[in-house]
Amino acid sequence: MQNTFAYFLDQLINGLTLGSIYGLIAIGYTMVYGIIGMINFAHGEIFMIGAFISIITFLILGLAGITWVPLALLIVLIAAMMLTSVYGWALERVAYRPLRGSPRLAALITAIGMSIFFQNYVQLLQSARNKPMQPVISGGVEVMREGDYVVSLGYMQGIIMVLTIVLMAIFSLMIARTTLGRAQRACEQDRDMAALIGVNVDRTISLTFVIGATLASVAGMMFLLYYGVIDFFIGFLAGIKAFTAAVLGGIGSLPGAMLGGLLIGLIEAFWSGYFTVEYKDVAAFSILVLVLIFRPTGLLGKPDIEKV
Amino acid sequence: MSAETAVAQGATSLDLAGPIPGGGEVRLTVEHLTMRFGGLVAIDDVSFQAADGRITAIIGPNGAGKTTVFNCLTGFYKPTVGRLALHHPKGEFLLERIEGFRTAQDAGVARTFQNIRLFPRMTVLENLIVAQHNKLMRASGYTVFGLLGLKRYREAEEKAVELARYWLDRTLLTKAADQEAGNLPYGDQRRLEVARAMCTEPVLLCLDEPAAGLNPRESQLLNQLLMFIRDEHKMGILLIEHDMSVVMGISDHIVVLDYGRKISDGTPEQVRSDPAVIRAYLGEDEDEEPVGETAAGQESAAREGDERDA
Numbered sequence: 001m002q003n004t005f006a007y008f009l010d011q012l013i014n015g016l017t018l019g020s021i022y023g024l025i026a027i028g029y030t031m032v033y034g035i036i037g038m039i040n041f042a043h044g045e046i047f048m049i050g051a052f053i054s055i056i057t058f059l060i061l062g063l064a065g066i067t068w069v070p071l072a073l074l075i076v077l078i079a080a081m082m083l084t085s086v087y088g089w090a091l092e093r094v095a096y097r098p099l100r101g102s103p104r105l106a107a108l109i110t111a112i113g114m115s116i117f118f119q120n121y122v123q124l125l126q127s128a129r130n131k132p133m134q135p136v137i138s139g140g141v142e143v144m145r146e147g148d149y150v151v152s153l154g155y156m157q158g159i160i161m162v163l164t165i166v167l168m169a170i171f172s173l174m175i176a177r178t179t180l181g182r183a184q185r186a187c188e189q190d191r192d193m194a195a196l197i198g199v200n201v202d203r204t205i206s207l208t209f210v211i212g213a214t215l216a217s218v219a220g221m222m223f224l225l226y227y228g229v230i231d232f233f234i235g236f237l238a239g240i241k242a243f244t245a246a247v248l249g250g251i252g253s254l255p256g257a258m259l260g261g262l263l264i265g266l267i268e269a270f271w272s273g274y275f276t277v278e279y280k281d282v283a284a285f286s287i288l289v290l291v292l293i294f295r296p297t298g299l300l301g302k303p304d305i306e307k308v
Numbered sequence: 309m310s311a312e313t314a315v316a317q318g319a320t321s322l323d324l325a326g327p328i329p330g331g332g333e334v335r336l337t338v339e340h341l342t343m344r345f346g347g348l349v350a351i352d353d354v355s356f357q358a359a360d361g362r363i364t365a366i367i368g369p370n371g372a373g374k375t376t377v378f379n380c381l382t383g384f385y386k387p388t389v390g391r392l393a394l395h396h397p398k399g400e401f402l403l404e405r406i407e408g409f410r411t412a413q414d415a416g417v418a419r420t421f422q423n424i425r426l427f428p429r430m431t432v433l434e435n436l437i438v439a440q441h442n443k444l445m446r447a448s449g450y451t452v453f454g455l456l457g458l459k460r461y462r463e464a465e466e467k468a469v470e471l472a473r474y475w476l477d478r479t480l481l482t483k484a485a486d487q488e489a490g491n492l493p494y495g496d497q498r499r500l501e502v503a504r505a506m507c508t509e510p511v512l513l514c515l516d517e518p519a520a521g522l523n524p525r526e527s528q529l530l531n532q533l534l535m536f537i538r539d540e541h542k543m544g545i546l547l548i549e550h551d552m553s554v555v556m557g558i559s560d561h562i563v564v565l566d567y568g569r570k571i572s573d574g575t576p577e578q579v580r581s582d583p584a585v586i587r588a589y590l591g592e593d594e595d596e597e598p599v600g601e602t603a604a605g606q607e608s609a610a611r612e613g614d615e616r617d618a
Binding site: 179182183185189195198199200201 | 418504
């Protein structure tokens with residue numbers, strides 16, 4: 001069965017779905033790294049909070065009697081994006097901004113501390129139990145049939161991929177074309193100089209966190225809808241995987257984060273499909289090790305060339 | 309500081325009463341500026357004025373505190389004592405109290421550095437557009453309209469490109485518009501920095517050694533550019549420069565610093581013949597040799613020493 005094309009196609013669909021989620025989270029890592037040169041290890045927790053806000057909003061909507069799925073999804077999406085971005089903003093404002101200009105290690109340790117804080121915060125407020133949710137969107141379209149084996153693209157999978165593509169398109173457009181995007185790139189290349197031409201650097205950094213959190217919240221919502229169960233610890237693994245994706249693509253590079261996310265998703269899906277499910281995390285993290293050894297700048301990252 | 313110097317200092321007019329040497333409307337008034345780093349006094353009670361539509365040069369031996377003055381003006385340092393008043397059409401700004409980015413955004417003070425600080429991985433044109441950030445940010449309704457491609461934003465962006473093109477033309481960089489700024493020749497990068505500063509539409513332009521490392525031809529181009537900015541745009545320019553041919557050739561007003569103190573303030577002719585200046589540059593020996601060439605030679609020999617000034 002493993003040798004059929006249908007099986008391959010099935011894994012491809014799974015991998016792309018998973019990769020979309022990783023890619024959206026990875027953008028947050030890579031953007032923050034680009035602009036302030038730190039790894040925001042609490043970003044995985046922002047994703048987890050996004051998932052929790054989504055499930056809470058779904059429950060509230062259920063109680064309020066709003067059950068028409070497209071409307072409910074839209075409301076949840078907006079609520080998750082807005083509330084999670086507040087967390088992203090507060091995280092930067094409270095934990096990172098006071099440390100601006102201090103050694104990198106201080107910022108790194110703070111990030112790990114904030115990650116632990118967010119995990120415990122959600123655990124205390126929401127308890128450590130798994131939170132299940134009934135599938136909101138089920139069914140799919142049949143893509144291929146080979147004997148008894150049916151490959152189908154779930155509606156949810158389709159939504160995840162389309163939503164990811166749309167968000168990434170908007171986001172790329174914003175970075176490349178708009179004033180904010182230019183300001184972000186300016187801050188990334190020379191923060192002091194950006195301030196001297198009148199860019200409000202603090203606000204630009206805040207907005208970077210807000211954008212990263214917004215994308216992570218969408219990933220959180222999709223994760224919830226796709227897997228149907230979340231707990232306070234999902235941010236850890238997803239965060240580390242997305243970080244791996246960002247490094248694989250070249251940390252600091254936005255197309256790299258998207259590509260890296262997709263690759264990690266595919267590697268995980270194919271490894272689970274063709275080898276063992278148990279070692280899928282090992283496979284993903286081996287990639288991290290290999291990339292760091294052989295190509296530290298990642299696939300699309302540019303090496304720092306010092307001009308003398 | 310010897311008693312002799314103190315006497316010479318007394319002889320030079322240090323007070324701010326009376327018109328500015330070189331003429332013009334007052335744009336910037338620096339009063340009693342003092343900057344201490346622990347026990348080190350980098351600037352000691354310096355007062356001077358800079359005029360609109362004039363080039364005011366700040367000169368002095370290495371470590372005299374020239375760049376520190378700029379850092380105080382542009383919000384990098386908070387002066388220990390002193391008042392830095394910018395007379396802006398919108399009102400008076402006290403630069404020592406303004407947060408870094410507002411110096412450019414609200415007060416309209418633009419600055420360049422000794423070492424080139426372009427955005428190397430942006431194109432030349434983008435460097436000039438990003439300098440118009442605030443205008444565009446407002447027009448784009450903080451990016452939202454920009455994404456939607458509304459007409460108002462497109463018009464604002466067209467205008468920004470127009471201004472950028474104007475300065476590209478003036479700095480002879482039109483052909484390089486789409487190149488990455490980091491790949492330009494050195495002299496072109498220097499002029500692009502000035503162009504970028506002008507794109508922020510400032511009221512005062514502060515240039516920290518814009519001619520450093522330029523060959524004579526490039527230096528000439530830069531002089532022409534600065535004189536164009538002064539004459540056609542009536543811009544006040546504050547200039548730190550070591551190259552005496554530049555200083556004497558284009559400035560209207562020269563302030564001389566030595567060991568953090570102002571030792572002379574006047575027109576190029578006055579400063580050139582001021583005994584205190586000659587002493588600072590050539591040592592205690594009374595010497596009739598003009599300040600010009602000798603000082604320039606001395607400066608470049610000890611250039612590295614000035615890095616700590618940056």
